[in-house]
Amino acid sequence: MHRAAAASPGVQGQLRSAAYGDMGAKSQPAAHCLDRPGWDDYAGCMSDTIKSPDDCETMIDVRAGVDALDRELIALLETRFGYMRAAARIKPDRGHVRDEPRKAQVIAQAKAAAFEAGVPVGLVADFWERLVEASIAYEGEHWDLLRR
Ligand SMILES: O=C(O)C(=O)C[C@]1(C(=O)O)C=C[C@@H](O)C=C1
Numbered sequence: 001m002h003r004a005a006a007a008s009p010g011v012q013g014q015l016r017s018a019a020y021g022d023m024g025a026k027s028q029p030a031a032h033c034l035d036r037p038g039w040d041d042y043a044g045c046m047s048d049t050i051k052s053p054d055d056c057e058t059m060i061d062v063r064a065g066v067d068a069l070d071r072e073l074i075a076l077l078e079t080r081f082g083y084m085r086a087a088a089r090i091k092p093d094r095g096h097v098r099d100e101p102r103k104a105q106v107i108a109q110a111k112a113a114a115f116e117a118g119v120p121v122g123l124v125a126d127f128w129e130r131l132v133e134a135s136i137a138y139e140g141e142h143w144d145l146l147r148r
Pocket residue numbers: 084087097098099100102103106131132135136139
């Protein structure tokens with residue numbers, strides 16, 4: 001499932017401004033670009049500013065691409081933490097915040113997806129371990145905040 005297809009308009013706008021916010025209105029992709037899957041759409045819409053890795057010719061190209069991707073990653077993380085706030089709101093017991101079987105499933109899925117994508121699996125395993133632990137801490141703090 002493509003993330004933009006599943007996202008609300010608010011999340012799409014958030015992704016767009018986080019990824020392309022400082023590039024000026026002229027270089028922002030058309031809204032339809034974020035509704036369609038695949039690098040070709042992303043790169044095609046952004047061809048005047050952001051090039052696909054294979055099309056990069058200079059370090060300016062590379063760093064523009066990396067910076068745009070990093071902004072998008074941060075926007076995605078913001079959305080993930082939004083789901084943690086939702087979980088904190090929905091889970092009836094504080095003891096449910098940490099769910100070890102689900103944590104193991106989330107990490108296993110991330111490792112499998114990394115393997116499929118040719119991304120270093122060890123890196124993803126370490127990153128997701130940190131990510132889920134940080135998510136548990138965040139969700140717990142939010143659970144307490146909502147009920148104090
Ligand atoms: O799935 C949940 O129950 C969540 O709260 C999300 C999440 C996660 O980061 O993905 C966080 C805490 C749980 O230990 C398991 C998974």
